[in-house]
Amino acid sequence: MSTAELLYQELQHVAFGSGGPFSEKQCLDMAPIVDEINALKKEKNAVILAHYYVDPQIISGVGDFVGDSYKLAKDAKGTNADIIVFAAVKFMAETAKVLNPDKTVFVPSKYNGCSLADAVTDVDVRRLKAEFPEHTFVCYINTTAAVKAECDVCVTSSNVYDIIERLPTDKIYFLPDRLMGLNVRDELARRGVKKDVQLYDATCYVHEAFDVDRVEKLRGKYPEVRVLAHPECAPDIIAKADFVASTKGMMQYLQDTDYEAYLLLTECGLASRAEIEMPDKKFVGPCTECRYMKSNTLEDILRVLKQPDNDDRVEIDASVRDGALACIENMFKYAEMKPSDAPTGD
Ligand code: 13P
Ligand code: SF4
Numbered sequence: 001m002s003t004a005e006l007l008y009q010e011l012q013h014v015a016f017g018s019g020g021p022f023s024e025k026q027c028l029d030m031a032p033i034v035d036e037i038n039a040l041k042k043e044k045n046a047v048i049l050a051h052y053y054v055d056p057q058i059i060s061g062v063g064d065f066v067g068d069s070y071k072l073a074k075d076a077k078g079t080n081a082d083i084i085v086f087a088a089v090k091f092m093a094e095t096a097k098v099l100n101p102d103k104t105v106f107v108p109s110k111y112n113g114c115s116l117a118d119a120v121t122d123v124d125v126r127r128l129k130a131e132f133p134e135h136t137f138v139c140y141i142n143t144t145a146a147v148k149a150e151c152d153v154c155v156t157s158s159n160v161y162d163i164i165e166r167l168p169t170d171k172i173y174f175l176p177d178r179l180m181g182l183n184v185r186d187e188l189a190r191r192g193v194k195k196d197v198q199l200y201d202a203t204c205y206v207h208e209a210f211d212v213d214r215v216e217k218l219r220g221k222y223p224e225v226r227v228l229a230h231p232e233c234a235p236d237i238i239a240k241a242d243f244v245a246s247t248k249g250m251m252q253y254l255q256d257t258d259y260e261a262y263l264l265l266t267e268c269g270l271a272s273r274a275e276i277e278m279p280d281k282k283f284v285g286p287c288t289e290c291r292y293m294k295s296n297t298l299e300d301i302l303r304v305l306k307q308p309d310n311d312d313r314v315e316i317d318a319s320v321r322d323g324a325l326a327c328i329e330n331m332f333k334y335a336e337m338k339p340s341d342a343p344t345g346d
Contacts, residue, residue: 003031003061010060013279016287017268018055018294020275033298034061040305046083048301049075049096052247053269053293054087056276062301063087066273068248069095069141070156070335073328076100085304087296090314091117094145097314098324105314108300114292116142116232119202120176122320125150128173132198135173138164139327140180142204145316149323151175153330157231158246161187163334164195175200179208182235183244206290207232210265215240218285224260225284228253233265241265254278267293 001009007027014020034057041048041062049072050063059066065075069092076084076096083104086093091114093107112118120139125147129137139151140160148154155163157180164172164184174181174197181199188195210233219225228250229241238244243253247270254262254274261282264271268287275283304312316324 003035004028007031007034007057007061010276011056013275014056014272015275016271016283017289018272019057020272022057030057030061030298033302037062037298037302037305040302044083044305045081046085046305047079047081048085048087049092051088051092051269051293052251052273053267053290054296055294055298056269056272058087058296058298058301059273060276061298068156068158068246070158070246071248072096073099073141073156074332077332079103083305085301086314087301089114089117089142089292091142091144093314094316094324095141095148095328097316098145098148098321098328101316101321106304106308106312107314108296108304108312109292110295110300111292113144114142114290115205116140116176116202117144117147120147120200122146122150124200125175128175128200132171132173135171135196135198136167136169138167138172138174140175140177141331143176145324146320147175148327149320151327153334154327155331155335156246158249159331159335160184160231161191163331164188164197165191165193166334166337170195171198172196173198173200176202177204177232179203179234180231183231183233183238186235186238204232206267206288207265208234209288210234210237210286212236212240214286215263215265218263222261222263222284225263226257226259226261227263228265230266237265251277254281269293 004027011022047064049065050059077099085106097105137151141156227241228243263285267290271283
């Protein structure tokens with residue numbers, strides 16, 4: 001099968017989000033750049049890691065690994081490639097570089113951060129640590145390496161509740177996502193765990209935009225709809241959801257269930273990918289896009305593989321690397337701990 005046919009086989013199913021539905025002509029036009037990228041990957045021993053939120057033609061055409069931020073961090077840790085192209089946002093690429101200091105890491109996004117990662121600096125964390133000297137500092141993975149270097153452990157949406165529960169301390173400062181932090185407080189209360197969780201004041205502009213009235217209206221229109229929400233959504237949205245999980249957790253739920261329709265309260269790229277992997281399922285509701293994730297393009301992936309400039313290369317300051325590595329390794333340790341192994345803090 002030709003590259004154009006392979007692309008069309010997948011991309012014809014995309015009704016949600018950027019570019020969809022794709023025509024045969026669009027796939028034919030994209031085929032040469034996809035072929036060139038795939039040839040360069042072989043020649044240079046490069047891999048492409050792609051988050052679910054990037055354009056579907058990137059994942060279908062050139063992606064070697066796709067997933068949520070936790071899975072992609074693990075994929076980055078395990079790769080033997082010399083070059084990692086991280087189609088996502090810069091903080092995810094920084095995590096890959098911290099884990100692979102000897103590899104070349106590129107991020108083909110036009111932005112340096114995202115609405116959460118941009119909201120807090122290492123200087124802010126140092127000030128807060130002086131203010132809350134007894135608290136364990138837990139940062140969301142959506143932070144820079146410099147912020148991670150100041151924190152004790154980082155978390156992703158797939159492990160935030162479990163890691164905070166498992167930490168052997170009852171005083172936590174969680175940053176930067178206030179909405180996720182409010183959901184942490186609610187979830188700990190549901191689990192009967194008492195911890196003082198202090199919060200920073202930032203939000204993800206994509207996930208804070210979901211509106212409870214709209215969810216209610218969609219439930220009225222599709223009584224059998226299953227509502228899946230990301231932990232970056234506001235607590236009133238989480239309270240209306242049937243299932244709360246990271247992007248990968250939502251994909252798994254979709255694979256494991258068979259309802260009449262699904263409403264995915266997260267960035268629209270997840271629905272695009274779900275339509276490709278599960279073309280018989282029906283998705284309803286708004287399509288909200290993340291401008292940071294959607295700024296990755298096939299053209300920029302080709303450029304970084306062919307003629308990168310210095311801004312494309314992800315570098316980590318030597319003064320930051322060890323601290324950021326400890327913070328990320330602590331995430332792996334607590335995420336993979338069996339509940340029975342979790343320290344009690346006694
Ligand atoms: P996931 O880890 O669930 O993919 O989330 C990353 C993210 O940026 C959500 O906005
Ligand atoms: Fe950042 Fe929100 Fe985009 Fe995720 S969806 S990368 S948190 S702005």
